[in-house]
Amino acid sequence: MSRIGKKIIELPTNVTISLDKESVITVKGPKGSLSQKLHPGFKLNEDGVNVTLERPSEDKTDRSLHGLYRSLINNMVIGVSQGYKINLELVGVGFKASSTGNVLELALGYSHGIFFVLPNEVAVSTLTEKGKSPTVTLESIDKQLIGHIAAKIRSLRKVEPYKGKGIRFVGEQVRRKAGKTSAK
Numbered sequence: 001m002s003r004i005g006k007k008i009i010e011l012p013t014n015v016t017i018s019l020d021k022e023s024v025i026t027v028k029g030p031k032g033s034l035s036q037k038l039h040p041g042f043k044l045n046e047d048g049v050n051v052t053l054e055r056p057s058e059d060k061t062d063r064s065l066h067g068l069y070r071s072l073i074n075n076m077v078i079g080v081s082q083g084y085k086i087n088l089e090l091v092g093v094g095f096k097a098s099s100t101g102n103v104l105e106l107a108l109g110y111s112h113g114i115f116f117v118l119p120n121e122v123a124v125s126t127l128t129e130k131g132k133s134p135t136v137t138l139e140s141i142d143k144q145l146i147g148h149i150a151a152k153i154r155s156l157r158k159v160e161p162y163k164g165k166g167i168r169f170v171g172e173q174v175r176r177k178a179g180k181t182s183a184k
Helices: 060-081 143-155
Strands: 016-019 024-029 032-037 043-046 050-054 084-091 096-100 103-107 114-117 123-127 135-140 166-169
Touching: 016 043, 024 060, 032 060, 050 060, 060 143, 084 143, 096 123, 096 135, 135 143, 143 166
Parallel strands: none
Antiparallel strands: 016 024, 024 032, 043 050, 084 135, 084 166, 096 103, 103 114, 123 135
């Protein structure tokens, strides 16, 4: 039994939600609109303030998709009303970040600079303060897209466990390893 699928989704006052005949759900709010294709048969019950999702049957596939679709719809409602923000930190000597429009330029200790082109749905800004690590801030209404982009940027220089250099989320704890000990 899906406990997540049965949870109620609360709609803010400035957000509207609709389900059309082709099982495409559309959520509109002050920051934009998002849509998601649902498996046929799922029903959306809306009373203006709360939304619930009903599955068509007790099949294993319908039960497994029930919680997934509820979470996706809730993420869309939060995205169009508040938006999502991810902060990345570049830790390492000489690591730099700058942004021009939707192009993120990174210097990560390689022999060349890395130019990362972001989709139009994601806004990027960089901050470099003296004595602190450069930070990259990503903002979007789509949680899946912003998480995917953040993972791609992190994969350019993964955090290594000995010195802790690399790209990490702000506030992320890195497990450090002890280096070699000299023989006496």
